Amino acid sequence: MNEFVMALGWVGIYGPMALGAIGSVIGCALAGQAAIGAMIETESGHGRYVGISAMPSSQVIYGIVVMFTLNRAVTPEAAAGMFGIGLLCGLALMFSAIYQGRSCAAAINAAKAKPEIFGLSLAPAAIVEGFAVFAFVFALVLSADLPGVK
Amino acid sequence: MSRDAYITLITSLPYAGELFAVSQTPISRIQLEARLSFLTPEDATQLQAIEGLLWWSSHSHEASDAEIAVKTKRLLGELENEWLRQLIRQRMEFRTLVAALRRRRRGESAADLNADWGFGRWLGVIHRNWSEPGFSLERAFPWVLEANRLLREEDHLGLERLLLGEQWRTLDQQGEGHYFDFEAVVAYVLKWGIMERWSSYHGEGAVRRFENVLDDAVGEYVQMFA
Numbered sequence: 615m616n617e618f619v620m621a622l623g624w625v626g627i628y629g630p631m632a633l634g635a636i637g638s639v640i641g642c643a644l645a646g647q648a649a650i651g652a653m654i655e656t657e658s659g660h661g662r663y664v665g666i667s668a669m670p671s672s673q674v675i676y677g678i679v680v681m682f683t684l685n686r687a688v689t690p691e692a693a694a695g696m697f698g699i700g701l702l703c704g705l706a707l708m709f710s711a712i713y714q715g716r717s718c719a720a721a722i723n724a725a726k727a728k729p730e731i732f733g734l735s736l737a738p739a740a741i742v743e744g745f746a747v748f749a750f751v752f753a754l755v756l757s758a759d760l761p762g763v764k
Numbered sequence: 765m766s767r768d769a770y771i772t773l774i775t776s777l778p779y780a781g782e783l784f785a786v787s788q789t790p791i792s793r794i795q796l797e798a799r800l801s802f803l804t805p806e807d808a809t810q811l812q813a814i815e816g817l818l819w820w821s822s823h824s825h826e827a828s829d830a831e832i833a834v835k836t837k838r839l840l841g842e843l844e845n846e847w848l849r850q851l852i853r854q855r856m857e858f859r860t861l862v863a864a865l866r867r868r869r870r871g872e873s874a875a876d877l878n879a880d881w882g883f884g885r886w887l888g889v890i891h892r893n894w895s896e897p898g899f900s901l902e903r904a905f906p907w908v909l910e911a912n913r914l915l916r917e918e919d920h921l922g923l924e925r926l927l928l929g930e931q932w933r934t935l936d937q938q939g940e941g942h943y944f945d946f947e948a949v950v951a952y953v954l955k956w957g958i959m960e961r962w963s964s965y966h967g968e969g970a971v972r973r974f975e976n977v978l979d980d981a982v983g984e985y986v987q988m989f990a
């Protein structure tokens with residue numbers, strides 16, 4: 615039983631990084647496809663389309679920070695908490711990256727048709743980013759209470 | 765084709781804009797075909813079948829109403845996507861109603877209609893209410909009385925504007941919630957067809973005007989050398 619709980623602890627450590635990376639991969643790919651489509655259609659502004667398509671990459675960075683924060687001696691006392699915080703934070707980061715990618719794709723499509731709404735069209739993606747930041751910050755806050763800081 | 769794969773295709777298509785605000789299509793047919801090459805062969809075949817049914821130019825002049833009704837039923841049987849089936853049903857019912865208005869204007873009576881003259885759920889209602897200005901379908905088709913008036917006044921351009929505007933509005937409504945999928949591609953291509961039709965009317969008008977100007981100019985010389 616102890617081994618299983620310890621294994622969950624390791625999942626909790628690596629989870630935020632891995633799930634954040636999966637989310638960022640999908641999110642950046644979705645927005646990147648939109649950027650490529652927009653580049654076919656437009657003659658200028660290609661740089662900003664590529665820039666928007668990189669927005670969902672922040673989740674993997676948050677995941678890395680949470681991973682290092684949770685990285686401590688895996689003990690039966692701390693493992694369950696590490697698993698809970700790491701996995702749930704990772705899932706939040708993954709889904710936020712995927713849906714941010716969709717928001718970015720829609721923003722690129724809209725900004726291509728109406729360049730004047732470029733800034734405003736990014737608002738939904740920024741709001742999604744805000745939720746990812748919540749998941750990130752509170753994972754850091756809660757992990758401080760776990761036993762066994764290195 | 766996965767849903768996400770439509771993102772590149774949709775974003776590569778220029779904004780359709782407002783129907784009556786444009787004098788030409790935002791993209792040429794050749795360019796549109798090039799962009800549609802992103803579609804899988806299955807999607808491309810489906811789109812081709814839908815265009816083949818819904819665009820008049822793809823029907824031969826000899827095609828009878830019954831043949832078109834059979835073609836519609838066959839395509840509806842082949843399609844699995846309920847959104848596409850609904851789109852086709854609505855468009856064919858729309859056309860049936862317009863055909864009924866034109867037939868009545870031409871002096872035909874309800875008794876002249878054969879079994880396969882139209883398509884959809886309103887055939888019986890139209891038949892029973894032949895003498896009513898809007899066939900008692902004003903609730904389902906609020907534009908029908910206006911269309912009847914324009915037809916009666918022989919305002920052909922006004923009628924075409926009304927009908928194309930209605931088709932455009934319906935596509936806008938049906939396209940809601942579809943941004944990066946095959947449905948969005950179909951809606952775009954059908955809108956392109958409407959724009960192409962409307963802009964071609966301008967072209968025809970220009971040709972007519974050019975011919976009139978030419979006739980006037982040549983007429984002067986004809987009189988000079990007579």
